[in-house]
Amino acid sequence: MEAKHDVLVVGAGCAGMRAAIAAHDIGADVALISKIHPVRSHSGAAEGGINAALGNASEDDPEKHAFDTVKGSDFLGDQDAIEILCEAAPEDVYELERWGAIFSRTEDGRIAQRPFGAAGEPRTAYAADITGHVLVHVLYEQVMKREIPAYEEFFAWQLVIDDGRCQGVIAWDLLNGGLKSLGAKTVILATGGAGRLYSGTTNAYACTGDGMAMALRVGVPLKDMEMMQFHPTTLAPTGVLITEGCRGEGAYLLNSEGKRFLERYAPNAMELASRDVISRAEQTEIDEGRGVDGNVLLDLRHLGADRIHERLHGTRELSMVFAGVDPINEPIPVRPGAHYHMGGVDTDVWGKTSLEGLYAAGECACVSVHGANRLGGNALMETITFGRRAGAHAAEWALANTTVEVPPSVEADAERELRHLLDRADGERPWAIRDELARTMHENFGVFRREQLMRGQGDIVAGLRERYQRVVVDDKGNVFNNDLTQALELGFLLELADCMIVSGLARKESRGAHARPYDFPERDDENYMRHTLVAWADDRPRVDWTPVTVTKWQPQERTY
Amino acid sequence: MSIGTEITGGSAPEPTMEVAIKIWRYDSQTGERALKLYEVEAPEWACLLDVLDIIKDRVDGTLAYRKSCRMMICGSCGMRMDGGAVLACKERMKPIVDRGHVPVISAMGNMPIVKDLVVDMDPFWSKIRAMKPWLQPGYQEPPEREYLASQEQMNPIHKEALCIMCGCCVSECNSMESDPDFLGPAALAKGFRFVGDPRDGADIERLNEYNSEHGIWDCTRCYFCNERCPKGVDPRDAIAKLGAESVRQGIDHDLGAKHAKWFVTSTKTTGWLRETELVPKTQGIVSAIKQTKFALGLARRGKVPLPFPPHVAEEVREARALHDLLKEQNRRGAAGIVQGERGLARIERTDEGGAKRDIAEITPGEEPAAAGS
Numbered sequence: 058m059e060a061k062h063d064v065l066v067v068g069a070g071c072a073g074m075r076a077a078i079a080a081h082d083i084g085a086d087v088a089l090i091s092k093i094h095p096v097r098s099h100s101g102a103a104e105g106g107i108n109a110a111l112g113n114a115s116e117d118d119p120e121k122h123a124f125d126t127v128k129g130s131d132f133l134g135d136q137d138a139i140e141i142l143c144e145a146a147p148e149d150v151y152e153l154e155r156w157g158a159i160f161s162r163t164e165d166g167r168i169a170q171r172p173f174g175a176a177g178e179p180r181t182a183y184a185a186d187i188t189g190h191v192l193v194h195v196l197y198e199q200v201m202k203r204e205i206p207a208y209e210e211f212f213a214w215q216l217v218i219d220d221g222r223c224q225g226v227i228a229w230d231l232l233n234g235g236l237k238s239l240g241a242k243t244v245i246l247a248t249g250g251a252g253r254l255y256s257g258t259t260n261a262y263a264c265t266g267d268g269m270a271m272a273l274r275v276g277v278p279l280k281d282m283e284m285m286q287f288h289p290t291t292l293a294p295t296g297v298l299i300t301e302g303c304r305g306e307g308a309y310l311l312n313s314e315g316k317r318f319l320e321r322y323a324p325n326a327m328e329l330a331s332r333d334v335i336s337r338a339e340q341t342e343i344d345e346g347r348g349v350d351g352n353v354l355l356d357l358r359h360l361g362a363d364r365i366h367e368r369l370h371g372t373r374e375l376s377m378v379f380a381g382v383d384p385i386n387e388p389i390p391v392r393p394g395a396h397y398h399m400g401g402v403d404t405d406v407w408g409k410t411s412l413e414g415l416y417a418a419g420e421c422a423c424v425s426v427h428g429a430n431r432l433g434g435n436a437l438m439e440t441i442t443f444g445r446r447a448g449a450h451a452a453e454w455a456l457a458n459t460t461v462e463v464p465p466s467v468e469a470d471a472e473r474e475l476r477h478l479l480d481r482a483d484g485e486r487p488w489a490i491r492d493e494l495a496r497t498m499h500e501n502f503g504v505f506r507r508e509q510l511m512r513g514q515g516d517i518v519a520g521l522r523e524r525y526q527r528v529v530v531d532d533k534g535n536v537f538n539n540d541l542t543q544a545l546e547l548g549f550l551l552e553l554a555d556c557m558i559v560s561g562l563a564r565k566e567s568r569g570a571h572a573r574p575y576d577f578p579e580r581d582d583e584n585y586m587r588h589t590l591v592a593w594a595d596d597r598p599r600v601d602w603t604p605v606t607v608t609k610w611q612p613q614e615r616t617y
Numbered sequence: 618m619s620i621g622t623e624i625t626g627g628s629a630p631e632p633t634m635e636v637a638i639k640i641w642r643y644d645s646q647t648g649e650r651a652l653k654l655y656e657v658e659a660p661e662w663a664c665l666l667d668v669l670d671i672i673k674d675r676v677d678g679t680l681a682y683r684k685s686c687r688m689m690i691c692g693s694c695g696m697r698m699d700g701g702a703v704l705a706c707k708e709r710m711k712p713i714v715d716r717g718h719v720p721v722i723s724a725m726g727n728m729p730i731v732k733d734l735v736v737d738m739d740p741f742w743s744k745i746r747a748m749k750p751w752l753q754p755g756y757q758e759p760p761e762r763e764y765l766a767s768q769e770q771m772n773p774i775h776k777e778a779l780c781i782m783c784g785c786c787v788s789e790c791n792s793m794e795s796d797p798d799f800l801g802p803a804a805l806a807k808g809f810r811f812v813g814d815p816r817d818g819a820d821i822e823r824l825n826e827y828n829s830e831h832g833i834w835d836c837t838r839c840y841f842c843n844e845r846c847p848k849g850v851d852p853r854d855a856i857a858k859l860g861a862e863s864v865r866q867g868i869d870h871d872l873g874a875k876h877a878k879w880f881v882t883s884t885k886t887t888g889w890l891r892e893t894e895l896v897p898k899t900q901g902i903v904s905a906i907k908q909t910k911f912a913l914g915l916a917r918r919g920k921v922p923l924p925f926p927p928h929v930a931e932e933v934r935e936a937r938a939l940h941d942l943l944k945e946q947n948r949r950g951a952a953g954i955v956q957g958e959r960g961l962a963r964i965e966r967t968d969e970g971g972a973k974r975d976i977a978e979i980t981p982g983e984e985p986a987a988a989g990s
């Protein structure tokens with residue numbers, strides 16, 4: 058064993074760092090482990106903002122926030138978890154500000170808040186269009202202040218299970234090479250999303266769902282895996298995100314006829330309708346021939362140069378570099394792209410999983426506050442509130458329980474498995490499998506879903522998994538061998554794709570991000586107001602169900 | 618055959634281009650370095666990072682470089698293109714290919730190379746940590762909710778808050794090349810992010826520290842950091858703002874601060890920088906004598922006007938007005954700094970008969986224009 062800690066947090070984005078800070082402040086010996094440096098985490102790419110009912114821009118309260126979230130989730134969110142989030146959100150945001158987060162300000166010097174999709178009040182606190190960047194840096198500052206150790210550029214690969222509980226992590230040390238085992242009384246997964254399953258995605262290269270797959274492999278179930286959110290405004294061809302903040306500031310969505318087509322789909326909320334609604338509207342416009350080269354147009358011109366410079370500077374830069382379009386003069390071509398995984402490791406409201414000693418928080422977890430559709434600005438809030446709660450709970454448990462054991466046999470098995478992959482000399486390089494997976498997921502498990510296509514995708518993934526068995530890694534060295542880690546990531550992605558497909562097939566209704574207009578166009582609360590739960594058995598995923606927690610809001614029709 | 622075409626609509630094959638780049642490969646285990654040429658087909662929209670991905674996938678899986686966000690925000694992909702630091706995900710390849718140029722890609726400078734394009738960022742981070750980069754409210758009682766601070770009060774640190782810690786500035790820093798202990802542009806920009814923050818109560822302690830050896834006055838004002846920063850942080854401006862704050866707070870124990878003060882006095886009285894007096898005024902007579910040889914050398918090459926009689930510039934009134942402006946800025950400390958140093962740098966360069974265009978405006982990969990052309 059390389060080292061031992063009370064708490065080991067795998068992942069150092071907003072969720073991971075917030076968890077580590079909470080565990081440290083309770084007195085636990087906590088360490089972070091991250092495959093990229095903490096400030097490189099994809100939380101830093103969040104642009105639009107973070108939701109809390111501060112009431113700085115209007116009369117607002119946590120209950121309104123909770124209702125919007127429940128409704129946004131298409132009544133698949135667990136209402137107890139949602140209430141916890143919305144109650145805690147204001148204080149959690151104030152704390153970030155007191156740590157130094159550079160928020161945009163109101164006239165009277167308070168944290169500014171802007172309107173965001175499907176929110177009844179302007180509730181999204183923001184830092185221009187670099188909110189995530191500001192939060193990642195303020196959290197890292199607090200990590201530095203507390204001298205919390207971080208295993209940077211360590212790729213976590215397997216969870217160590219002994220005596221029926223999770224006792225650490227086996228990781229590949231990128232800078233020096235070699236497998237290292239790190240023991241811990243509790244492990245918190247905070248590894249983020251899995252957007253790399255799709256070819257057009259707003260997610261970073263690092264978003265490969267590692268934590269979800271690691272949990273799955275040790276028998277911990279994943280919840281609502283079919284729920285992948287498509288963001289309505291991503292840039293072709295790479296999927297770089299154009300923030301919802303644009304629409305919050307008043308931007309229009311136009312089709313090839315120059316019409317604000319949302320009149321047809323969400324006449325009241327228009328551009329501020331929920332993401333799933335807008336993504337489907339766009340896809341319909343594109344499919345019915347009213348797109349512009351497979352895109353629709355996001356028009357900011359009427360906002361004026363000043364407002365664009367001041368509030369949407371980063372967006373303008375992205376649009377100019379990646380699409381060659383200056384939004385001051387031209388509309389930006391956008392289309393739906395894979396953005397956020399509502400599904401993830403099944404946890405309770407403290408981030409605890411079904412396996413003793415294992416926790417999850419942030420995008421890799423499913424508490425679930427987002428249900429079938431996440432509201433913009435709620436994901437960052439979730440990372441902070443549930444990161445904090447998981448960190449605190451894991452630390453308390455760790456301090457009360459004393460032993461850690463990484464059996465040598467576990468290390469030896471991991472070593473053997475890795476050698477098996479590294480020593481393979483001929484076979485296929487992973488990239489073609491990776492590209493094919495992402496392209497076909499986009500085509501067959503995208504904004505709209507069809508029984509036949511989902512089944513076909515299941516066969517495609519089975520074929521790709523077959524090919525993956527013979528995959529070969531070019532780099533056999535020890536120094537910065539990310540050729541190896543990228544191959545391991547692909548292994549994770551393939552299993553997650555399988556989980557998504559079986560869950561998607563099982564949900565025979567349309568709810569939130571799961572739209573089946575051809576065979577099950579309606580929401581079916583009687584049969585499907587429950588979570589899918591998928592566990593790995595005999596080398597394949599099995600679907601089960603678990604109820605949705607309802608506290609005060611009965612399902613109603615969701616219109617915007 | 619895809620089974621999804623009936624829904625998503627088939628997309629036409631995207632236009633591609635032939636890209637050639639040369640990469641300095643480095644193997645830290647053997648210490649071997651080699652410049653290798655790669656030629657691949659890439660989509661026309663590809664940036665440098667996409668090209669590296671294609672090479673790693675299809676040509677050589679051992680090529681090492683960092684990446685994550687591919688949207689200029691995570692700071693992973695700093696590297697050099699034709700000798701200047703860039704973010705690989707920000708550099709479009711099409712214009713370079715169209716010019717028929719074959720750019721040379723190498724690891725960033727001023728940091729040890731780990732492998733190929735990956736550098737060891739530890740020295741970078743230890744300098745960031747040396748800035749005590751976290752908010753220190755001092756004796757102020759923390760508020761129950763948020764601190765009250767107007768947007769105007771927060772604006773002065775807006776640019777510094779954009780820093781993504783990519784290291785491009787450090788890679789090109791002139792001063793760091795000769796003094797590896799120099800705190801450097803990224804760390805000092807981070808320092809100003811706190812000094813300029815109305816919520817921070819430790820600005821005097823911070824300024825004292827940043828004024829010590831290897832601190833702000835060791836910057837040679839080469840402006841390479843401003844030119845190379847992909848996020849518009851302009852770290853040199855942050856250093857200037859730290860200097861102004863130091864002088865305003867009376868923290869001038871460093872030679873650099875004295876130097877700056879004399880500079881101001883000199884321009885006011887004569888309209889010229891009396892360089893011959895600058896050294897004795899800032900360093901005292903003894904060390905000035907040590908530098909006489911250097912000064913005489915300069916004088917011989919016509920770089921310094923002879924000290925007597927003091928030469929008064931024709932537009933001395935204009936210089937005095939400038940001085941008053943400076944004084945005004947001085948009183949307001951960092952808030953008074955005109956963010957125009959970069960513009961001045963540009964003028965300087967042209968005056969020196971060097972590049973006619975600012976280096977930052979020259980796209981990496983472009984052949985530099987011959988001087989005077």
Ligand SMILES: Cc1cc2nc3c(=O)[nH]c(=O)nc-3n(C[C@H](O)[C@H](O)[C@H](O)COP(=O)(O)OP(=O)(O)OC[C@H]3O[C@@H](n4cnc5c(N)ncnc54)[C@H](O)[C@@H]3O)c2cc1C
Pocket residue numbers: 067068069070071072073090091092093094095098099100101102103104105106107108188189211212213214247248249250259260261263264267268298396397418419420421433434435436437438440
């Ligand atoms: C472009 C974009 C914009 C967004 N904008 C908003 C917004 O405005 N508001 C909002 O609320 N939400 C937004 N979101 C969503 C939100 O940003 C994310 O859901 C959230 O930041 C995820 O945080 P996280 O801490 O869970 O994961 P991440 O920040 O992704 O961090 C994951 C961490 O895990 C580490 N890791 C992963 N795998 C391993 C492994 N195998 N071994 C070791 N370490 C590992 C990574 O290194 C990283 O440190 C946006 C998302 C995107 C993609």
Ligand code: SF4
Pocket residue numbers: 786789790791792793801802835836837838839840841842843852853856
């Ligand atoms: S201006 Fe100063 S900090 Fe910037 S690169 Fe030059 S010497 Fe370094």
Ligand code: SF4
Pocket residue numbers: 779780781782783784785786787802803806845846847848849850851852
């Ligand atoms: S100042 Fe600019 S170049 Fe330097 S680290 Fe920050 S973003 Fe990078």
Ligand code: FES
Pocket residue numbers: 683684685686687688689690691692693694695704705706707
């Ligand atoms: S990959 Fe993130 S800055 Fe280039």
